[in-house]
Amino acid sequence: DTAVSQTPKYLVTQMGNDKSIKCEQNLGHDTMYWYKQDSKKFLKIMFSYNNKELIINETVPNRFSPKSPDKAHLNLHINSLELGDSAVYFCASSRSGETEAFFGQGTRLTVV
Amino acid sequence: AQSVTQLGSHVSVSEGALVLLRCNYSSSVPPYLFWYVQYPNQGLQLLLKYTSAATLVKGINGFEAEFKKSETSFHLTKPSAHMSDAAEYFCAVNPFTGGGNKLTFGTGTQLKVEL
Numbered sequence: 001d002t003a004v005s006q007t008p009k010y011l012v013t014q015m016g017n018d019k020s021i022k023c024e025q026n027l028g029h030d031t032m033y034w035y036k037q038d039s040k041k042f043l044k045i046m047f048s049y050n051n052k053e054l055i056i057n058e059t060v061p062n063r064f065s066p067k068s069p070d071k072a073h074l075n076l077h078i079n080s081l082e083l084g085d086s087a088v089y090f091c092a093s094s095r096s097g098e099t100e101a102f103f104g105q106g107t108r109l110t111v112v
Numbered sequence: 113a114q115s116v117t118q119l120g121s122h123v124s125v126s127e128g129a130l131v132l133l134r135c136n137y138s139s140s141v142p143p144y145l146f147w148y149v150q151y152p153n154q155g156l157q158l159l160l161k162y163t164s165a166a167t168l169v170k171g172i173n174g175f176e177a178e179f180k181k182s183e184t185s186f187h188l189t190k191p192s193a194h195m196s197d198a199a200e201y202f203c204a205v206n207p208f209t210g211g212g213n214k215l216t217f218g219t220g221t222q223l224k225v226e227l
Contacts, residue, residue, distance in 0.1 A: 033214070056214055099161065
C-alpha cells in the first residue's frame, strides 16, 4: 500500500498554463506538506497544512495555491507557469506531535 | 534559525569500505535531526532520526549516526558499503517549535559506490 501518493509523476507543460498536482496519504496523519526540490537537488518547504488549516507558507508566489479538502489530501495548483517552476515537487505528511515526515515519490514538473 | 551543513557534495567509496557522510547542525536548542535517502527518481526515505533519547542512533540498511553536541555533528556511517547504497543522502533538522513542524534540509551528498 502506498503511504503518500502523488499524481502525476511527470508533468510537462507550456509556460503560462495552469496545472495541478494531487496528493493523498493513507497514514492517518493530520499534517501535510509540499516541498520543492530544485535542479541542484536543494529541498525547501513550501506549505504546511494541519487539519486542513494553513500553518506554514514560506513566501511562495501567489501563483501557487494549495488546497486541502480533507486531512488526507493536499493538492497544489499552479497558475501561469514559468520556466523557473520546473522542479520536483514532493508531498509529505506527519502526525501531530511527531517530528519526521513521510514523503511521496515526487512530481517532476517541466515547464517548456 | 536552525540549519544543517553537509560537507562534501560527492563521496565515493569502494564496495565493502566504510561510509562516512558528514553533517553539522546549527541550533540554539537541542535539535531533532534526521537522515533521509533518495534513490534515483524516487522520493525521500527516512534512514534514522535523533530525538534526544540516545546519542547513537541506528537506522535501516545498516546505517547509524552519532549525535555529538560538543562538535555539533550528526555524521552518518555504515561499516561496509554496498552497491545498493548509491544514492543521494540528506541531513535535516526540525525545530519542532511554534514555527511549525518543518524540515530544513542540507544540500545533500551524492554517494557513489565503486567495485
